[in-house]
Amino acid sequence: MTAKPSDPRRLYLQIADTLRDLITQPEFVPNGRLPPERALAETLGVSRPSVREALVALELEGLVEIRMGSGVYVCPTPPEPGAAAFSQAELGESLLDIMGARCVIEGAIAGSVAPFCKPKDLKALRGIYSEMVREVRAGRIPVAPDRAFHLAIAQMSGNEVLVRTVASLFDARHSPLSEKLRGHFEDESTWRTTHDEHRAILQALEDHDPIQAQAAMQRHLRHSLERVIAGGQRTGPGVDSP
Template sequence: MSVKPADSRRLYLQIAEKLRELIAQPDFAPNGRLPPERALAETLGVSRPSVREALVALELEGLVEIRMGSGVYLCASAHAQGDAALSQAELGDSLLDIMGARCVIEGSIAASVAPFCKAKDLKVLREIYNEMQREVEAGRIPVASDRAFHVAIAQMSGNEVLVRTVSSLFDARHSPLSEKLRGHFENETTWGAVPDEHRVILEALEAHDAIQAQATMQRHLKMSLERVLTGGQRTP
């Protein structure tokens, strides 16, 4: 008896393939509009965030179009698409995986550096936080200061491998999949809570509180993910 090998592809790619099969059915998308995310998640037995990632992957392939506030629609050439599926190397890692890794790694870093933070390092971190706050108040998305804040905490560890890891995970936001997701569901409004989340991380580090530093870092990263994958209610 042969055993079918486990599918090693990321979940969003597995879901995207199932959606392609559904899209091929002529009665799946009446008037070209796909069922809502919630219905797709129930049909496939997966979470809405995973469905959202899969839909964005299909959008990058040109199979569907996500119209904010309206829904997800088949592109005119959807049924004519052949082997158009993009690989994980082309799309990038799942944002769920990236942020999960950041929670583990950056939470541990924050806890480990908190008891030993130097005054000069904390001063630099507060200056970065102040710049982030000014940018948000001016209606700008502070990606550069956000990155600088997280990298600065990693630098407090004195471990260059951790610094490179944190930098690399942050920069994964520029992959095609992550950029498309953020382009749809991230904006100046969703960034409004970000300065406060960084402030409590900074205050925990200033208090040399390892437990609070880890908790506030992980809470911030989880909220950041939620804003992109579950916080945006503009698509059905």
Template structure:
């Protein structure tokens, strides 16, 4: 299969290509350790989140190892490819792009449904939130209730296209790239914060306030991205 033109490939994959080339330079990764994300971002002319996504792509490829609290290191066996390594199409979309799309679309949806939310739908949404709260309190990751919460708001629109779209965008979190990012940078504290943000969305819907509902949804999605992308590794 012919390679995709560079300009049509995801930006983080283009940056991963550049990092591979830099890793071949003898003085780039001193003692096997790559420069900090900030330095890489400045050198490559992109944002730190894009660099982080590129590094995770290289980790999935087996070329580097991300050690929390220490840095990113070249793997001694990086030249050995395995069948388990996902190809470019399997890696998934940029989490930054995905969350930007969700913020725009889910923000518009929740604003449009807030004034007309039916008591039955709100009661069901409250029950989903309660399920999420119980799982968080038990130290579990509430993936099921989280998805159900966002899906339920989309269903309030009655628009099947939007319902499918939100489900597809949400399920992108299970792509290899997004899963690895979350494995590294999410923790119990991030889910406690997310629970409070869902409460703000629910409260705004129950008040039938479209402005606050949209603001709460967009704050939540922005904060969710920042919890994965803004946390710093030492070094």
């Protein structure tokens, strides 16, 4: 049942198509509940994060409902037969792809600017980091200072194309797919774990250490992805029964 590699669309859309067909089979959804996420991934021969993105796409379509800690259920009043599924343009890019691109690009930027960071730029970056900490301690999700932190590092490169690229990738978090994923798995408590990650990036830049700066940035972005899409699998959609 693995999606055909020749299909040019993102993998999560291919998986969503397969699941949409399987959902019509009564034996596949006993009592309206889909098999656990792990079982779906094994059946389809894909990763659990890709299955998770596909399930969120189907939820946006109104076909299933994700109940955190319980499972994924077919909606009692699904979309009208023949209703068109959302396109990739409507849903947004895969968060796996977005964060993968950020790891490569922002990791390289952090490593390249580290030896040349100016004191005034580092002072400004530390101020942004402090604002992020204050927001989290106040129980708020610090999207604005987080964005400013990553853009400030890109701006140290003096390359406006890189700045625009980093901004565009960061802002892709506002696509319907990414917003829904983050709505299920991200809250102010998940941001408390980012303090050390951002501080490590800042420290490496202040030390003018390109290797540690690149490693710290890539580690932070990998962990950010895991918190949203690869983590929480014990309580995420399609939770496996004990």
